[in-house]
Amino acid sequence: VRDTDLAITFFTLLTLLANAATLGIAGTAGAARLIGWPGARRAWARLHREVAGSAVGLAWLVAAVAMSGSLWFSEVAGFTPCRLCWAQRAFMYPLVAVLAVAGLTRRPAWRVLALAMATVGAVIAVYHVLVERFPTLESSTCDPTNPCSLVWFERLGFVTLPYMALSGFALIGALLLTVGLRAPAPTGVDADDDHEVADRDTDRPRGARPSRPSPSPTPSDASPAIPVLEENLS
Amino acid sequence: MTTKTRVPRAEPLNRAATLPMLVLAAVVVAALAALVVTLVNDDESAATNFDADLAAVAGNPLVALPGTGADPAVGQKAPVVRGHGLTGKPVNAPVTGKPTVVLFLAHWCPHCQREVPVVQRYVDAGRVPRGVGLVAVATAMDPAKPNYPPSTWLEREGWTSPVLADGNGEAATAYGLPAFPYWVAVDADGRVVERRTGELTPDQMDDLFAAARAGRR
Numbered sequence: 001v002r003d004t005d006l007a008i009t010f011f012t013l014l015t016l017l018a019n020a021a022t023l024g025i026a027g028t029a030g031a032a033r034l035i036g037w038p039g040a041r042r043a044w045a046r047l048h049r050e051v052a053g054s055a056v057g058l059a060w061l062v063a064a065v066a067m068s069g070s071l072w073f074s075e076v077a078g079f080t081p082c083r084l085c086w087a088q089r090a091f092m093y094p095l096v097a098v099l100a101v102a103g104l105t106r107r108p109a110w111r112v113l114a115l116a117m118a119t120v121g122a123v124i125a126v127y128h129v130l131v132e133r134f135p136t137l138e139s140s141t142c143d144p145t146n147p148c149s150l151v152w153f154e155r156l157g158f159v160t161l162p163y164m165a166l167s168g169f170a171l172i173g174a175l176l177l178t179v180g181l182r183a184p185a186p187t188g189v190d191a192d193d194d195h196e197v198a199d200r201d202t203d204r205p206r207g208a209r210p211s212r213p214s215p216s217p218t219p220s221d222a223s224p225a226i227p228v229l230e231e232n233l234s
Numbered sequence: 235m236t237t238k239t240r241v242p243r244a245e246p247l248n249r250a251a252t253l254p255m256l257v258l259a260a261v262v263v264a265a266l267a268a269l270v271v272t273l274v275n276d277d278e279s280a281a282t283n284f285d286a287d288l289a290a291v292a293g294n295p296l297v298a299l300p301g302t303g304a305d306p307a308v309g310q311k312a313p314v315v316r317g318h319g320l321t322g323k324p325v326n327a328p329v330t331g332k333p334t335v336v337l338f339l340a341h342w343c344p345h346c347q348r349e350v351p352v353v354q355r356y357v358d359a360g361r362v363p364r365g366v367g368l369v370a371v372a373t374a375m376d377p378a379k380p381n382y383p384p385s386t387w388l389e390r391e392g393w394t395s396p397v398l399a400d401g402n403g404e405a406a407t408a409y410g411l412p413a414f415p416y417w418v419a420v421d422a423d424g425r426v427v428e429r430r431t432g433e434l435t436p437d438q439m440d441d442l443f444a445a446a447r448a449g450r451r
Contacts, residue, residue, distance in 0.1 A: 006268055009268035013264035136433070152379075
């Protein structure tokens with residue numbers, strides 16, 4: 001029981017960190033793109049520069065930690081997953097593989113797929129959170145074995161298992177959006193070293209197999225360093 | 235002799251390495267904080283004896299309540315459950331020789347958690363008809379599930395009606411329980427009048443208690 005408590009507290013804190021990161025990314029993006037504050041635009045450009053390189057890797061880490069937590073809670077703590085839990089698992093677990101491929105191949109299609117999966121997962125998680133909050137949404141009775149309205153634990157009045165899943169999906173989505181989804185696909189031709197510096201600041205993950213990048217999807221763009229951002233801001 | 239030590243300019247931190255280090259640091263801090271919080275709030279409450287109590291069931295079991303259509307159990311003798319209540323006094327369901335509404339509750343079921351205060355307000359308002367008993371059966375008990383033990387929960391809700399501990403779920407099975415909360419109206423002869431599932435409104439409770447009192451028509 002104490003181990004379970006410890007794990008719940010640990011994952012609650014990770015959830016809050018994930019929420020802070022998601023809100024930070026979403027807030028900066030919103031202020032930069034929708035409101036267009038110069039400060040926010042600079043912050044977004046910086047965020048893009050600093051995070052985009054490792055964003056897919058971080059998203060993979062989020063999915064892997066979420067999967068580990070999910071397995072720990074079901075297999076060690078003994079919290080039986082309900083129907084909606086399984087639906088969320090069906091999107092979170094494959095995300096570990098999809099994001100690994102997205103990070104290694106750098107093909108935007110994998111990021112698009114990952115974002116789509118994270119979105120569907122998040123929608124299911126939102127519904128599950130609502131069912132926990134308003135049990136009558138699903139039915140007026142409890143299934144005698146394992147109703148989805150059963151709240152296994154709740155911390156701080158709002159952190160429950162589906163809320164944790166929602167936080168994971170949301171952070172994965174936010175991280176993917178910092179990379180952008182329209183980055184050029186690698187050409188497969190090995191690059192000359194001249195491109196190294198440019199490569200560092202473009203929106204593709206570092207550590208990926210070196211290949212010749214095409215500098216920008218919009219050749220007319222003034223700054224090839226942050227193509228997606230500039231495209232969306234202008 | 236004074237030599238000016240040449241301080242090497244710090245290598246600029248590799249940008250690629252900074253972010254993973256930050257993430258790692260955050261995770262380590264979260265783990266430590268979780269450990270501290272858990273050690274500070276370390277109070278494990280033991281379950282009372284009540285919750286381990288087993289009930290004895292006599293009589294033929296009822297078929298499970300079907301989802302739709304007529305209930306084949308109506309008119310049958312309800313199994314008689316004998317056990318102990320919250321205070322250790324013997325409790326029977328149904329009450330011998332008295333129309334009784336038997337309410338099956340699971341401590342972890344949110345619908346039961348919502349319904350218990352509604353039922354208690356109904357009782358407090360004096361809406362339970364004279365001569366009709368109300369007995370709750372605490373069943374599907376699982377220490378791993380939330381809101382355990384049920385005795386603590388029902389005490390917290392100010393529950394005043396008799397409660398029977400169904401430690402091994404035998405009573406619930408004998409009554410053909412399909413879902414929680416589960417209501418069974420039994421007449422004075424001990425025959426099933428009506429079985430229902432779900433959260434009932436006070437008006438629906440009126441109907442159920444009236445049915446128990448009127449008996450099978």
